[in-house]
Amino acid sequence: xxxxxxxxxxxxxxxxxxxxxxxxxxxxxxxxxxxxxxxxxxxxxxxxxxxxxxxxxxxxxxxxxxxxxxxxxxxxxxxxxxxxxxxxxxxxxxxxxxxxxxxxxxxxxxxxxxxxxxxxxxxxxxxxxxxxxxxxxxxxxxxxxxxxxxx
Numbered sequence: 001x002x003x004x005x006x007x008x009x010x011x012x013x014x015x016x017x018x019x020x021x022x023x024x025x026x027x028x029x030x031x032x033x034x035x036x037x038x039x040x041x042x043x044x045x046x047x048x049x050x051x052x053x054x055x056x057x058x059x060x061x062x063x064x065x066x067x068x069x070x071x072x073x074x075x076x077x078x079x080x081x082x083x084x085x086x087x088x089x090x091x092x093x094x095x096x097x098x099x100x101x102x103x104x105x106x107x108x109x110x111x112x113x114x115x116x117x118x119x120x121x122x123x124x125x126x127x128x129x130x131x132x133x134x135x136x137x138x139x140x141x142x143x144x145x146x147x148x149x150x151x
Contacts, residue, residue: 037130041069044076044115044123051112056131058106064089065128066113067096072121077114083107093117 042050056062068074078097080089082105089099089111103109115123 039128041126046118049114055108060103063100063130065098069124071123080111
């Protein structure tokens with residue numbers, strides 16, 4: 001039963017999942033190593049920061065695309081760090097941007113979205129994190145045509 005004076009809020013499963021996603025390692029979201037990607041929409045409260053971590057092999061290509069889709073002036077800070085903690089990308093108060101990189105080091109890469117500069121604006125941020133080269137849409141014309149499989 002409910003405790004007197006308490007309020008019980010029912011949240012749709014998608015909302016609960018969206019709130020839990022920022023705490024997960026991207027490895028769990030990407031699944032098997034190799035090419036893959038993750039698209040998420042996350043809530044970024046005022047004065048908050050959300051970070052994601054992904055273990056990558058040396059020589060791996062990855063890309064990060066993001067866009068603030070609601071809140072305040074539609075701006076957010078974003079940075080990416082290599083396994084040694086060296087900042088390899090940093091932008092402040094951007095509405096959207098893209099960043100791609102070939103890894104030099106094996107280890108955990110971290111990328112963070114920050115709304116710490118805002119004390120009153122809640123933001124919603126969409127991002128797409130891709131690992132590896134995207135497969136071509138059409139097979140090479142010199143090779144025999146085979147059925148394409150969605151992974």
